[in-house]
Amino acid sequence: MSNSPQMAEGPIVSFRGVSKTYPNGTVALTDATFDIRRGSIHAICGENGAGKSTLMKILFGLESPSAGQVLIDGAAVDTATPDFAGKHGIGMVHQHFSLVPILTVTENIILGHEPRRAIFIDRNKAHRQVVELTQRFDLAVDPDARTDTLSVAAQQKVEILKALSRDTRLLILDEPTAVLSPPEIEELFNRLRDLCAAGMTILFISHKLHEVRALAETVTVLRAGKVVGTTPLAEVDDTTITRMVMGRDVDVPRRQRQRTDAPVVLELDNVSTRARDPADRIEDISLSIRADEIVGIAGVDGSGQRGLVGVLSGLMRPASGSIRLDGTDMTRAGTPGWREAGLAYLPADRHARGGTAALSLADNAIAGTDGDKALQWGPFLRRGAIRRRVQQMIADYAVRAGGTGERLDSLSGGNAQKLIAARELAGSPKLLIADQPTRGVDVAAAALLHGRIDLAARDGAAVLLITADLDELLRLADRVLVLFNGKIVADLANHPGLTPAALGPYMLGLETAA
């Protein structure tokens, strides 16, 4: 690493002809060439599977390029050397947090590079270092708090502090706003602007164009592993960027509900869970959803959403209250009972709950279809029929995948989500729970999934949409309920005047309208 004044003026990072082919033959990047200006906020955009994460993994030293060079401060570097990122001052905040829940904030931040006195961890020094970090970067968190007691926004601050804790000069953030409410996003952006003003370079991966515009000054667009262009945002309008990302225009309309007098399908009466974890706790929830109705749930992550999904999928039993689906009492039903009664579920955590990473796409796509005679003959699987069904799903949902025998974890995040959605929406569900259905999914795939969710509603499903993406919520939901501390604090009819900003005070528990 060189600090000579001449070097300090050139780009902090240059990619020169970087290509990556994974061992299974997937070409993730081809000849990527662009510079990142020192001290800038640089956005990377592109559809699912465009190669954004692969490029960031190369820069962080987690993958090595098959061809081409990465230059730091103008000098070619070998990203495969041990502790490459630490040595070059590169920090990364992943979309999925990597904190250890039972450790304190300080313990998490110093994990892996603890200050020591002889063979012992120097706890006083660690504490001082973390206090100094929180002050220097103006990111207030209690250094002694156990991480699992913190809100999602506070946990993210800890992730950022951890990434900044080793003389970091370049900070990579992978979709950092996915789990935050509008005021929290605003605060995060202000902190990032401060960091940038203090000389930090920030790389920001996002699918949300308005956020890219609000924060970054330059954007690089990737499409199918190639750099389409790198441009100052001031010189391009949104239509141009969308076209660069997609190769065409997309129009994302608001949903138009067909029937308002359809029968009630789902009814909850005064349902409570007495869970210890606040994310699982709901209190006295009463709600009903009709066929062809999409009820959207807004709320800061951890406000009871998991409890609500739990009692509606048999993963948790209510401590009191009752639940009916299409007139049948489901209060004490388990997961198989809910499945049989017509539940389809798009899980937020698609890796843990949606699919099995190490199984093939075909195995994942048919999971839960036991007894389907078209796919099974007695105890035998009809492999040919399964392959054809899965190929159809891949085509219908525009999943970018090699073949039906590929492992699920070789797909990019957004493509895995589309495959799970294809499976869950294959029948005619009575109740569809869509939990963060498009998190990490690009504009085209989101439009496709929104269309399918709307179609499921028109086909007669009651839909519960839980999402942190308020634009998505307002585009799809007919009614919006806001959860705070496990209770419904607002019940609002959706109309074109309802904005994400208007939902903020309810989400933070400052106002009620139930």
Ligand SMILES: Nc1ncnc2c1ncn2[C@@H]1O[C@H](COP(=O)(O)OP(=O)(O)OP(=O)(O)O)[C@@H](O)[C@H]1O
């Ligand atoms: N470990 C791997 N093995 C094989 N192929 C992979 C692996 N990781 C990623 N790929 C493939 O490389 C391509 C680029 O994936 P990458 O994760 O970089 O995309 P992305 O732009 O980050 O997408 P997303 O927005 O969905 O996260 C995809 O086709 C993906 O299936």
